[in-house]
Amino acid sequence: MNTYSYAIDGKIYINLTNRCSNACDFCVRVNDSYSEHSLWLDKEPTAEEVINSFQKLDFEGTKEFVFCGYGEPIYKLQEIIEISDYLHKRGKKVRLNTNGQGDLIHGEKVAEKLKGYIDVVSISLNASSAKAYQEVCHSEFGEKAFYSLLNFAKEAKEYVPRVVLSLVDVVGAEEIAKAQELCDSMGIDLRVRKYIS
């Protein structure tokens, strides 16, 4: 069964694709057993199918909607815009969780396209250097993925009200400290997330 949206802790999460330009060591998608509750999609949804899927959830009672995994949502930029427009017209907040590689994925700048549609963008930093990032995330774009995500983060600050970079705590204290320094130099908040295996 295709799960296009699901609710956790008062938020509705939107699942647009299995695709990702990374293959992170810690990714549940990479290690999924395709269980009954798997978020693996047989088919990527249209914007309309996602909006229809909200009907089985507490749409009215939910304030925040989040584009997140299974895969990397930015592949579905047009659907993100259409769904966000629908949500904003109904007074909902929209967050985008992304690996920040949208410019490389689409071959053009994407930050400006989010203007007026996304309220918060959370970008997975995952490491403090291009080399360390590639060792963990194995981007199909190689080490330039890291530089591209930093650039996307800087540009997103101009178009999105709140931008956050995030890191999972398994990288260790030294990497976290270096990542904090990097984020401070960019004027962007760092959120250290607990690793969920």
Ligand code: SF4
């Ligand atoms: S960026 Fe996210 S979806 Fe992509 S491989 Fe890494 S953890 Fe998985």
